[in-house]
Amino acid sequence: MEMTMNLKDERMLEAKKYVDRVYESVVQRNPNEYEFLQAVKEIFLSLTPVFARNPKYIEAGILEMIVEPERLISFRVPWVDDNGKVRVNRGYRVQYNSAIGPYKGGLRFHPSVNQSIVKFLGFEQIFKNALTGQSIGGGKGGSDFDPKGKSDMEIMRFCQSFMTELTKYIGADVDVPAGDIGVGAREIGYMFGQYKRLRGNFEAGVFTGKGVGYGGSLGRTEATGYGTVYFVEEMLKDRGLSFAGSTVVVSGSGNVSIYAIEKAQEYGAKVVACSDSNGYIYDDKGICLDTVKRLKEVERRRISEYVKEHPHAQYVEGSTGIWTIPCDIALPCATQNEIDENSAKTLIANGVKAIGEGANMPSTLDAIDIFLESEVLFGPGKAANAGGVAVSALEMAQNSSRVQWSFEKVDSKLKKIMTEIYRDSIKAADDYGHPGNLVIGSNIAGFKKVADAMIIQGVI
Missing domain, CATH: 3.40.50.720 (NAD(P)-binding Rossmann-like Domain)
Known part of the structure; x- marks a missing residue:
């Protein structure tokens, strides 16, 4: 019994050293990206028991790969205000992980948006999306543009300029944006219209959070x-x-x-x-x-x-x-x-x-x-607020089959998904020695789904 306990302790110690070592390398490579490092640390703090029990993840370099975005896009967004003055903002899209499906995540328009925040949101999105049980990877994006105080015409001109660049990188089976802070039905409509104009076809599945009249899902709001x-x-x-x-x-x-x-x-x-x-x-x-x-x-x-x-x-x-x-x-x-x-x-x-x-x-x-x-009972965001992206995935399913479900059907599926996320998180917390801790449970449950898919697909 003592030898078994010592072996377990040794594995935990080695796993902790590994996680700490990878985290330090992330800090060195991403200095001053406070929000991103906060998100990485929050995930990493939960994963030591996973690596102790599953050394295959260490051997496959999963942690080193998963912290690096598959693609990070930054671009300028020039637009003209109502006074005829040229304005320039920064646009971003991080395509973080596509192991279980096309990149999926919202666009945020807010003055605080920068590379660190976009990476933080995208990194969180990987595990949130995995928790839903849907085939969607992790991505995020946005701009430091502030819609507050802008006219509808100014917002339209900005959205059209933003999409002129972003259109090159997205698609229904590649990367599917949605809304976030500062991006609602109005902004989604303008961006979808510009995408349609540039591509010359009606690709409903390229955006979620669309209006119900052009491929949106009841219940998404x-x-x-x-x-x-x-x-x-x-x-x-x-x-x-x-x-x-x-x-x-x-x-x-x-x-x-x-x-x-x-x-x-x-x-x-x-x-x-x-x-x-x-x-x-x-x-x-x-x-x-x-x-x-x-x-x-x-x-x-x-x-x-x-x-x-x-x-x-x-x-x-x-x-x-x-x-x-x-x-x-x-x-x-x-x-x-x-x-x-x-x-x-x-x-x-x-x-x-x-x-x-x-x-x-x-x-x-x-x-x-x-x-x-x-x-205190604590429901972490990657689990508790996953309902939006869950219904976005349901919107993608409806777009693929060219049907529209009733509000009641969507809401019923949403409730079932949220219940399953809770149960999966509780089970993972119990299985890895932290009963009731939904932070650790949701992190582990989401991570394992992505890590297992990455191992199957090899070094990519």
Whole structure:
């Protein structure tokens, strides 16, 4: 028995040395790419037991290959504003891993977009996509263009210029972009139109998140928000808890946030706060979703306008303060690193029972450690927010067969996928000695699916 334990310990030690060595090489080769290194570290911290048990992954150099994008594209995007002035932005697309299918991932238009953020998002996307069980690889892209304050014509001209370059690298069986922050139905429409014009054919499967009238899927708009709630509800069930009767805080007020609020309310929760980049609203009577939808989806106004119609509610400048509001369930659905160590401690002090990440890595590594140490239920983004890309894959399937499924069929498949992601993550955590840890479980479950495919395909 002692010899067996010593052998196991030796394998774990050697595996840890290997993972640490590869991580250090990533740091040296990608200096100052903070967001990317954060994503790599978060994955690597989970993988030591996998390499200890499966030395074939070390021998095949899987870790060294998987951290390097298969292709990284950077290009300029010149466009003309309404005053006739030439503007220039940067465009990016990272085609990270195609071991299990064509590259798949959204486009983000936001001033913060740079190479580090695109690589961070693309690296996460590899494992998120694998968790869905669909045949899709990992990719991501975007630009430092800011759609806020731009006219429809300016946004159209930018999107057309952006797609003039990106068209060279994408296709239904190559790379399938979708939306992300700053890229909704309007932007997808302009980009798809330009792709169609340049290619001279109607290739519906090249984009997902399209309008229902030209190949889009019913349920895609709701998918990420709904999927986050479906995942969290599974977490809660295993603790004998539920959304019903719970107080919920949701950051953001975009697509993901709105439909997370909608589904949480359907499940009987009282959602008391949401936010945008300027500040947050607190409504102790419960957020009026109809008002939020109209302000953000129709009128494209700031969330501060909410209190003009609901004067009993409060608006507070600065969005980070939203995590000081006591709640049972917190759903960060805005952007990366919005919950830091102090916010995590505040949430715990105020009695939070569960966190479900609707955004991509909205909690810092320190915050995640605090949640796990405090035994708060924690659903990491690569698992909890996989609903959007899952339904994107369903949209691709519908495009391939030239059919359209009902909302009910899509929603039923989404719920099943999110339940399976939860169960696969729990099982992987249990199998590798970390019961209940969904961070480790989802990382391992996603990694093994991709790594096994890479081994079969050889050194590519």
